[in-house]
Amino acid sequence: MTLIKSISGIRGTIGGGVGENLTPIDAVKFASAYGTWIKQQRNKDQYRVVVGRDARISGEMIQNLVMNTLVGLGIHVVDLGLSTTPTVEVAVPMEHADGGIILTASHNPKQWNALKLLNAEGEFLDGKEGAKILEIAEGTSMTFADVDSLGKITINDAYIDLHIDEVLDMDLVNVEAIKKAKFKVVVDGVNSTGGIAIPLLLERLGVHPVKLFCEPNGHFPHNPEPLKEHLTDLSEAVVKEHADFGVVVDPDVDRLAFMDEKGEMFGEEYTLVACADYVLSKTKGNTVSNMSSTRALRDVTEKHGGTYEASAVGEVNVVALMKKNNAVIGGEGNGGIIYPELHYGRDALVGVALFLSLLAEKKMNVSDLRASYPNYFMSKKKIQLTPGLDVDGILNTMKNNYSHENLTTIDGVKIDFDDSWVHLRKSNTEPIIRIYTEAPSQSEADTLADRIISEIKGIANI
Numbered sequence: 325m326t327l328i329k330s331i332s333g334i335r336g337t338i339g340g341g342v343g344e345n346l347t348p349i350d351a352v353k354f355a356s357a358y359g360t361w362i363k364q365q366r367n368k369d370q371y372r373v374v375v376g377r378d379a380r381i382s383g384e385m386i387q388n389l390v391m392n393t394l395v396g397l398g399i400h401v402v403d404l405g406l407s408t409t410p411t412v413e414v415a416v417p418m419e420h421a422d423g424g425i426i427l428t429a430s431h432n433p434k435q436w437n438a439l440k441l442l443n444a445e446g447e448f449l450d451g452k453e454g455a456k457i458l459e460i461a462e463g464t465s466m467t468f469a470d471v472d473s474l475g476k477i478t479i480n481d482a483y484i485d486l487h488i489d490e491v492l493d494m495d496l497v498n499v500e501a502i503k504k505a506k507f508k509v510v511v512d513g514v515n516s517t518g519g520i521a522i523p524l525l526l527e528r529l530g531v532h533p534v535k536l537f538c539e540p541n542g543h544f545p546h547n548p549e550p551l552k553e554h555l556t557d558l559s560e561a562v563v564k565e566h567a568d569f570g571v572v573v574d575p576d577v578d579r580l581a582f583m584d585e586k587g588e589m590f591g592e593e594y595t596l597v598a599c600a601d602y603v604l605s606k607t608k609g610n611t612v613s614n615m616s617s618t619r620a621l622r623d624v625t626e627k628h629g630g631t632y633e634a635s636a637v638g639e640v641n642v643v644a645l646m647k648k649n650n651a652v653i654g655g656e657g658n659g660g661i662i663y664p665e666l667h668y669g670r671d672a673l674v675g676v677a678l679f680l681s682l683l684a685e686k687k688m689n690v691s692d693l694r695a696s697y698p699n700y701f702m703s704k705k706k707i708q709l710t711p712g713l714d715v716d717g718i719l720n721t722m723k724n725n726y727s728h729e730n731l732t733t734i735d736g737v738k739i740d741f742d743d744s745w746v747h748l749r750k751s752n753t754e755p756i757i758r759i760y761t762e763a764p765s766q767s768e769a770d771t772l773a774d775r776i777i778s779e780i781k782g783i784a785n786i
Contacts, residue, residue: 329354329458332448332640335429335438338382346437351386355393355425356468357461358441361453362399362422365444371399371475374415374442376407376483377427378575379516379540382437386427390439391477398469401477406540408517408577409440410671411487416446417667418486428576431549434542447668448640484517487673488525494665496606497677501684503530510570510583512558513538514548518573518672525673529680534565548574550581550659552589559587568683569690573672579659580672582679584690593618593657597697599675600653602682603663604628609652612645614638615738616747616760617657623698636735637749643668703761703769706751707777713784715750715757721783722748722776744768746776 326345327336334354336346343350362371375391377383383406391401402419404412409426416424422444429436441449441457449457460466469475492499509526511533513519519538526533536558537545547554550572562570562583569590570583582590582598590598597620600611604625611625615634622632630652635645642662646654655662660670663678686693709715723737730740736749736758744763751758759776763769 329461330454332454332638333438333440335432335436337435338437339435346386348385348389351389351439352393354439354457354461355390356397356466357457358423358425358439359394359397359399360460360466361457363397365422368422372402372419372421373399374402374404374412374419374421374424375427376404376412376415376424378408378577379406379519379542380428380437380575381434381542383427383542386437386439390425390427395475395477396468397466397475398473399475401475403477403479404483405479405481406517406520407483408487408521408673410578410667410669410673411483411521413442413446413667413669413671414487414490415480415483416442416444418483426576430576431574431579433548434544445668447643450640450644484521484524488521488528490666491525491673491677492528494663494674494677496603496665496681498681498684499529502680505680505684505687506530506532507568507680507683508532508534508565510534510536510558510561510565510567511538512536512550512555512570512572513540514544514546514550514573514575515539515541516544516548516575516577518575518577521577521673522571522573522676525676529677531680534561534567536561544575550574550579550592555581555583555589558583563587571676574659577672578670580661580675581659582690584694586691588691590690590694592659593700593702594620594694594697595659595675595679596653596655596657596661597621597624598682598693599655599661599663599678600624601628601697602678602685603653604630607652610649612642612649612651612654614642614656615732615735616749617655618700618702619745619762620698620700621657634732634738639670641735700762700764701766701769703759703763703766703773705759705773705777707757707759707780707786709757709784710786713786718757718780718783719748719750722780725779744772746772748776748780 424442426440429438523533625632635641661675732738
C-alpha cells in the first residue's frame with residue numbers, strides 16, 4: 325500500500341492512481357479536509373495556516389497544490405518555502421496562525437511525500453482531531469470561498485533564521501562556552517533542508533561546519549534514515565577532517581544523530597540521553613520517552629533525582645505524557661529531542677545546541693562522553709504475518725505467558741526483565757508485529773528477540 329491515511333496525516337508515493345498513491349487529487353482532497361476542519365474550530369473573519377516543506381523533488385508541486393487549495397477555502401497562507409518540521413512548528417504560534425502543514429515524508433525515500441498536520445499551538449493533531457479530518461475527507465461537506473473571499477499567500481523565508489534566534493535565546497544554550505571551544509563539525513544534511521539550517525546554526529555558535537550533502541535538491545545521497553549502515557561517507561569525513569564530531573539529520577530535521585571523533589556512531593538512542601543529562605544537570609525534573617526507547621534515559625534521569633515515564637509510541641503520545649508529568653525534556657529514541665522551553669516538538673536544532681553546550685562545559689571528546697553513559701544495545705526486528713491472523717490474540721497470549729514479569733500494555737505488550745526488555749506491537753498499516761529488545765550486549769538483545777519471535781511463531785502456527 326503506497327497511500328497511507330492515518331490520524332497524523334497522509335503519506336504516499338508520488339504518481340500512480342488516485343486513492344492508491346499520493347496524487348495531486350489526493351493532496352487537494354486532504355488539504356481541503358484539513359482547511360475545512362480549521363474553519364470548524366472557531367468562527368473568525370480570517371484564518372491563517374503556515375506551510376513549509378523539506379527539499380523533496382515533489383515538494384514544490386505538492387506545496388503549491390496544498391497552498392492554493394487553502395486559498396480556495398478562503399484561508400490565508402504563510403509560505404515558508406524550504407523549511408524544517410520544527411521551524412514550521414515554531415512559526416505557527418509566532419504567526420498567531422490557526423494551524424500548519426509540513427510537506428515531508430520524514431526519513432522515507434525520495435519517491436514519498438506527506439502532509440503532516442499541526443494545530444494552532446504548532447503541535448501534531450491528536451487522534452480525535454486526525455480522525456475528524458479523515459472523516460471530512462471521505463464526505464461531501466467541504467464548501468469553498470467565493471471569488472471575493474479567497475485567501476492570499478504571503479512568502480516569509482526568514483523563519484529558519486528566526487528559529488535559530490529562538491534556539492540561541494534558550495537559557496541553557498551556553499553560546500560563550502561553545503564559541504570558546506572552537507569546534508569543527510561535519511554536517512550530513514542528506515541534500516535536504518538540514519543542509520541549510522544546521523550549518524547556519526553552527527556558524528552562529530562559532531562552530532566551523534564542514535558541509536557534506538548540504539545541497540537542498542532532494543536527491544538523497546543515501547537512505548535518509550540516520551542509521552549507522554547509511555553513514556559511511558560521514559564516518560570517513562569526520563576522520564579525514566579531524567573533526568570533533570559529525571551530525572546527521574533526516575530530511576525534515578526532527579531526528580538527530582551524532583558520530584564521534586573516531587567516526588563511530590554515538591548511538592541514535594543516546595542523542596536524547598546526552599541532551600537530557602545536560603538539561604537535568606541544570607534543571608531538576610522528570611523525563612518521558614516512548615516505550616521502544618533505551619532504558620539509559622531512565623538511568624540518567626534517576627541519577628539526577630528525577631522520575632522517568634514511558635508513553636505509547638508516537639510523538640503526540642510523548643508530548644501528552646510530558647505535559648501531564650511536567651517533564652523538563654523528553655523525546656523518542658530515534659534521535660527526537662523535545663524541549664518544552666521552546667516548543668513541544670522534536671527539534672534537531674535544539675538538540676545540536678544542547679549537545680554542544682554539554683560538550684563545551686564538560687571539555688571532553690564525544691567518545692569519552694558516550695563511554696560515561698550506561699551501555700545498552702538494541703535489536704529491532706519484525707514478523708510478517710499472514711492477513712486474517714488474530715494479532716491481538718497473539719499479543720494477549722504473550723501477555724498471559726509473561727504475566728509474572730513487569731508488563732506494560734498501553735501500546736502492545738512490553739515485558740521488562742531485570743536487565744533487559746522486549747516490546748511487541750502491531751503495525752497499523754500491515755500485518756506485522758514489531759519486536760524491539762534491549763539488553764547489556766548486542767548478542768543478548770538479538771538472542772532475546774529471536775527467542776520471542778520463535779514463541780510468537782509457535783502461537784500463530786507459522
